Amino acid sequence: MIAVQNISKQFGKFKVLNHVSFECRRGECIALIGPNGSGKTTVIKSMLGMVIPDSGTITFEGHDIAHDWRYRNRIGYMPQIGRYPENMSIGQVLDMMQDIRKVPENRIDHDLFEAFKIKSLLHKRMGTLSGGTRQKVSACLAFMFGAQALILDEPSAGLDPLSSEILREKILAEKAKNKLVIITSHILSELDELVTEAIYMQDGSLRFHKTMDELQSQTGESKLARAIAAAIRQCDRDAAGVDEGHFKTGRL
Numbered sequence: 001m002i003a004v005q006n007i008s009k010q011f012g013k014f015k016v017l018n019h020v021s022f023e024c025r026r027g028e029c030i031a032l033i034g035p036n037g038s039g040k041t042t043v044i045k046s047m048l049g050m051v052i053p054d055s056g057t058i059t060f061e062g063h064d065i066a067h068d069w070r071y072r073n074r075i076g077y078m079p080q081i082g083r084y085p086e087n088m089s090i091g092q093v094l095d096m097m098q099d100i101r102k103v104p105e106n107r108i109d110h111d112l113f114e115a116f117k118i119k120s121l122l123h124k125r126m127g128t129l130s131g132g133t134r135q136k137v138s139a140c141l142a143f144m145f146g147a148q149a150l151i152l153d154e155p156s157a158g159l160d161p162l163s164s165e166i167l168r169e170k171i172l173a174e175k176a177k178n179k180l181v182i183i184t185s186h187i188l189s190e191l192d193e194l195v196t197e198a199i200y201m202q203d204g205s206l207r208f209h210k211t212m213d214e215l216q217s218q219t220g221e222s223k224l225a226r227a228i229a230a231a232i233r234q235c236d237r238d239a240a241g242v243d244e245g246h247f248k249t250g251r252l
């Protein structure tokens with residue numbers, strides 16, 4: 001559904017993405033993980049056309065996104081920090097987005113709107129909202145228009161435990177409809193039983209892209225956090241082995 005092919009991005013002298021490639025298919029729930037500053041949000045923003053890579057291509061359903069912005073209507077995006085006109089009320093923001101997306105009322109997904117009890121908050125101005133309530137508005141907007149692909153950047157950050165669970169159940173329900181879900185989170189335990197694949201980034205490069213089955217069988221660990229830690233150690237050992245091999249054969 002989305003293919004990232006060899007993209008690189010530099011901000012000034014700082015190389016943020018270094019020849020990153022991966023593919024995402026329908027029905028998959030992919031965890032995009034890595035340390036702070038490893039380039040996850042930059043990859044996501046590149047997929048959304050909000051950052052333009054210096055080189056490489058990104059395709060959505062086989063079409064280069066550089067030539068046609070309309071694919072964006074088919075992606076629900078929940079940003080790490082939602083930015084909205086501060087003077088508008090929640091109700092006005094939801095109406096405005098519905099006008100822009102031109103999705104008829106009978107096709108609007110109200111699940112999160114109802115589960116988060118947004119109706120009683122519609123009059124509240126965006127500038128006065130708590131971080132968690134702002135996050136709930138972002139979640140409602142990402143899921144509202146029935147998009148076939150969902151990109152969620154730290155979706156549970158700031159949400160209370162009950163709201164996090166509501167969101168998790170919604171993600172599972174959407175995944176069951178054969179949608180693509182890409183999710184970043186630093187709390188790996190909340191991704192257990194949700195994700196089918198994991199992409200691990202470090203210093204702007206993709207270290208590995210593995211299915212959960214591969215991760216679990218290669219590491220013997222069932223929990224994502226432990227499986228990722230074991231896979232990173234394995235990668236480091238492999239890299240050290242290659243370097244040592246090169247050294248011994250005098251190829252460095």
Ligand SMILES: Nc1ncnc2c1ncn2[C@@H]1O[C@H](COP(=O)(O)OP(=O)(O)OP(=O)(O)O)[C@@H](O)[C@H]1O
Pocket residue numbers: 011016034035036037038039040041042043
């Ligand atoms: N517009 C920009 N201008 C300059 N540097 C930027 C810009 N956007 C991102 N960066 C830098 O690129 C690097 C990668 O940032 P990015 O937000 O993609 O990381 P991340 O993996 O999502 O981090 P986190 O886990 O903290 O959210 C960081 O060092 C960041 O400071």
